[in-house]
Amino acid sequence: MRALTAPEIFGTWATVLTPFHDDDTLNLEALDRELDLIIAAKPEGIYTHGTAGEFFNQTEKEWEAVATAVAKRCETAGVPFQLGASHPSPIMALDRIKRARQIKPSAIQIILPDWVCLNTDEIRSVISTYSETADGVGLVLYNPPHAKNVLGPAELDVLTQEFTAIVGVKVADGDDDWYTLMAATLRRISVFVPGHHVATGLTKGARGAYSNVACLHPSGAVEWASRSIEDPEWGLRVEAQINTFLTVALAPLIAKNYSNVTLDKALAMAGGHLGDVGHVRWPHATATPREISRIRNAARDMLPEFLTPAADE
Secondary structure, eight states, rough: OOOGGGOOOEEEEEOOOBBBOOOOOOOOOHHHHHHHHHHHHOOOEOOOOOOOTTTTGGOOHHHHHHHHHHHHHHHHOOOOEEEEEEESSSSHHHEEEEEHHHHOOOEEOOOOOSSSOOOOOHHHHHHHHHHHHHHTTTEEEOOOSSSSOOOOOHHHHHHHHOOTTEEEEEEEEOOOHHHTTTHHHHSSEEEOGGGGGGGHHHHHHHHEEESSSHOOOOHHHHHHHHHHOOOOHHHHHHHHHHHHHOOOOOOHHHHHTOOHHHHHHHHHHHTTTSSSSOOOOOTTTOOOOOHHHHHHHHHHHHHHSSSOGGGGO
């Protein structure tokens, strides 16, 4: 598939939640079913091996099996796809980038090395080497709030000017001042914000979201983002409902210090739109049926303007 330029990366991209059997082995049958359901929801694109894809807890053979399966299905369906080549180790990340490039994705997602902090020159060296290794396939820099090096607007501005291989970033957004400081970067590349903030982001220059909301309801997330462009007031109202729901529904899980992987997979099981993707690989916890039922009931009660979860049908 052709590599995408920054202006071509927009809208709602759905994550592949890597499915595992209860014994922690990779569940390729569930992956195939999940891809059926994601493709049917018609997101602007699909991506693998984000946090909820458990990129940090797979063997290289498993990583390649998932990446290859997703590429084959997306190419057949004509859906753009990004491969996550992220790894806490820069050496392992380089190897994943090489293999991802050979699969010819629309873009490759990366993180900065994540064990010790990097200084400015080391960050530049990482991006430079990753860019050369990607060899013409654009990079999307995933820089979450828990990263060892969290990049601010000024740092992102400098990096995206210097390295044209960076076609997008996936970052936590901020207040009005943050968007003001991000103005040049917003014009230069595709900036994606958290899925539950996409309506706000779209009003301020963001291009879309690698959407956690799509875990709950992929077609609903696509519809919400699309309608938010035409009707921002409606989009912001739904955003408020979604954020209230997430705060209430996920609070008991957050209180148990469950990982973000567990939260996203619990949302997916509560929504019922992605098949059997709920098991989280050891050592992280998997949400219980009771916890999932509670999230499902909260969605029914608290999201009147969001599309009804499949579990209601």
